[in-house]
Amino acid sequence: MTFKDQRLAFAEILKEDYPPEEINSFFYILTEHYFHLNRFETHQKDDAIFPKEKELQFSEILKRLKEQEPIQYIIGETEFFGLPFKVTKDTLIPRPETEELVELVITEFRESTTSLKLLDIGTGSGCIAISLAKNLSNAIVSAIDISEEALKIAKENAQLNNVSVEFIKSDILQTSRLEESYDIIVSNPPYVRDLEKKLMQPNVLDFEPEGALFVRDDNPLIFYRSIAILAKNSLKPNGLLVFEINEYLALEMTQMLTDLGFTFILTKKDIFGKDRIIQCNFK
């Protein structure tokens, strides 16, 4: 079997399950991961023999893709904000929308010359905390998650990216106050209502950690309200609170933050034109 035969086998076996561009993209992600070949180099190897020992591995991967398992879990890594991140079934796969939250914080604080204390709540793979630590050299970054397993991966990701982040295991819903004060508190907490499950793809529902995603329909802002109350007591003067939000709940979020006394509340749309980020101050 040649590389081309393998590529055609992918196209044939997955044709009922994914659009052709996505199948191609899977194949190139795999050749990059297992053979360190980019797209162009992969094509140049069209007539080369596909290594026998990799054939079995690729046929196992095909089975997993057929079952809709995300390619990031299959290869155990992804890219976020141009940086490599390990991911497992215990961590949410970082989404491109979340990069915009990181970008916003960097833009706001890039010029800052004083040291900045920053807290990421619900860190998962550590993608937000680590990207910010990497890009804001004067930030002292801490990150909280309830999941021991996620924190283990986040720690590995901090090492992988050569940054220092303090990781703390804590249940934010059971926390009555934060121990320190911060210039910046960021969070992308669970925000998908149970009623929205039917809009979601099987690759998310069957593989990503439930506890990272869902909230009850009757209390969808549970994480945001708890975090905002903690932030009221822990943000330094002119400190910034930034959330990734559920696109359908921007008005409720604005109301909740106004009721709690936050000011300069700004909602921003993501690359897909959906309300996705909210930022505010507490004076």
Ligand SMILES: C[S@@+](CC[C@H](N)C(=O)[O-])C[C@H]1O[C@@H](n2cnc3c(N)ncnc32)[C@H](O)[C@@H]1O
């Ligand atoms: C939507 S994920 C975000 C992960 C990551 N920050 C990102 O943007 O990809 C939410 C995270 O919140 C964590 N989490 C859920 N309940 C929590 C709680 N009660 N206290 C602290 N973290 C919690 C989950 O384990 C998960 O890692």
